[in-house]
Amino acid sequence: MNADAPGRADVLREERHGDFDTKLMRINVGPVHPATHGVLRLVVDLDGETVMGATPRIGYLHTGFEKTMEHRTWQQVVTYTNRMDYAHALGHDLAYVLAAEKLLDARVPERAQRIRVLLTELNRIASHLLGLGTGLLDMGALTPFFYTMRERERILDLLEMVSGVRMNYGYFRVGGLSRDLPDGFEAKVQAFIDDFPAALEQYFAMFLENEIWLARTRGVGVLSRETALEVGLTGPSARASGLDVDLRRDAPYSGYEDYTFDVPVAEEGDAYQRFVVRGEEMQQSLRIVQQALTRLEPGPIRDPDRRISLPERHELETSMEAVIFHFKLVTEGFHPPMGEVYVGTESARGELGYYLVSDGGSMPYRVKVRTPSLPNIQAIEPASIGGTFADMVVNIATMDPVMGDVDK
């Protein structure tokens, strides 16, 4: 935990009560609590309504993903990656396939890269919409949640069109994609791009001009740049605190260097900016989606390397060799060379990295995921100390943690 957080609480206590002997009320928030976005548990010390400490206790959604991955073939691991961060599932899929491809030195075709970027950014918008909606819900505003869900629904429809499911897509494959885009997809994405800015305007109008919302978020839960660095905060929350870091721009992957987009950064580090930065990021994601869509050209969607990608269906009827490769891939998968890689990407929540170790076998020797939500929930305590209980709820919401992303 942040070292100076308890220190600040002591100072506050001294200020408020002097030598007078007071007792804090320790209250347990979560793991089942409406504001904890899943199963986060916080042990909160309250002095009246003022938060004096908020220690996160994690592990309530521990599913052993990393360990399970050691017993799945490299290709099967994709099934697990997207279950960690269910709100920005494709971000996890992308980070994993990029890492595995780096091990294999695979050549992913242009079209597959574009489609990956397009879908990941759409998914990022969906994730931010969820974060915004639930964040406002946590402040007692019921209606915006349903409005953001309306737009998110359209994105989920698009992703369902592509992958067949609304959650846990599993559409990316090591070496490419599982299948090509369906007919009429481009037109639907274009329609979404055309409609979304108006909806975004509507959201901004719903909260940016609301006096109560401004009073609830301005100067609330301020995280200094230093504290953000200290706890390892990344993503939109860090950018709201003045950390100008975005791996899409700073360490481009999957062809992000070809897209023009801005990285919204703010200095204040309060809940207000954490909301606004997310809102502006959606606009930038939309720009990327538009560029990816315009540059989408027909072509292959998988690495032609027979040792990585399954052969086309029709080849199985004419080529014995294809059948052999198909059999090998389906029964045991491919064998990346021995070695280890780390690939860091920018998920909707921050830096998401996969560290893979291969012993040359058909399954990973070790998978370590650097998920952004774990460091991000560490920022809740320093942001909340000295504020009220209601502010803490806002802070949890604006850190936007996904507990599957924390507990792995």
Place this chain on the structure above:
Amino acid sequence: MDPYWVIFLKALVMSVLLLGGFAYLTWLQRRLLARFQHRIGPNRTGWEGLLQPIADAIKMIFKQDVTPTHADKVVFILAPGISVVFALVAFGAIPAGPANSLFGMDPWIVDLDIGLLYVLATTSIGVYGIFLGGWAANSKYSLLGSLRSSAQIISYELGLGLSVLSVIMIAGTLNLREIVEINVWSVSPLLWPGLLVALFAFWISATAEVSNVPFDLPEAEQELVAGYITEYSSLKFALFFMAEYVGMITASAFISTLFLGGWKGPGFVDALVPGMSEWPFVWLFLKIFVLLTIFIWLQASLMRFRYDQLMRFGWVWLFEIALGAALLTGAVIAFVL
């Protein structure tokens, strides 16, 4: 005055009407909120979901009734009763029509000379139910919720009491029936500014008093789970719920009676049907309906204040505004009229 058995019967009918009103207020709220939020709302049980409140009531009654082990059992059981009884009782002094209009009887239960004080007092006693309930449950969430609630309701009582002063000064009586008959707006247009400000302050205070959005802190779901009702289940939960909704109806009726002409209709309808503005129940019901719809509209459009902001708003702003309205009205009465 009517015979006692008639009064008793009227009280019974009023309770039943209020409880039915509560049930259908939940339906109205859910359907309206759904419309505001791109949803349809409950529409499966009965025509347009009209049987939904009944289904909910049945469900509520048959739920397991849990009393926490460390709860103070007597107070824990008593608290929802206090809340609901005083919520119902408050309605008794509100007149719904001219004298002798209800089959030759009076359309009110009691005609108190201190009717206004009576309504203010009984709605305040309802706070005890909330406070005791939160205290007796022996849960930290309930305790926080009930503390917030008590502090909030007591602070807003001030605004409520002060904004009523304008009406009392103009009408010169505390009798709600006479206040309606005098019709504070008809006395002089010079009094309108003071009355408008008073209405504004009273409206906000009443919103806080019934814990409607944006003052719904006592049961701020995302912070305190359910506030003082966290540990309540089954029928006891339903009673608190009932008290809250009946409180909303009473507040609407009280606002209508004090500021909006009560059971009287607008004068121009007499041109359509002679005597229409004197019809009992109709106008009061319409006014309550409109005011409740505005409450629900607020629920859909606003978010919650923070505790300290709420207190500051109550003491610094609302208190001053209500006081200003009272002074303005008083000055006009003293120096102009």
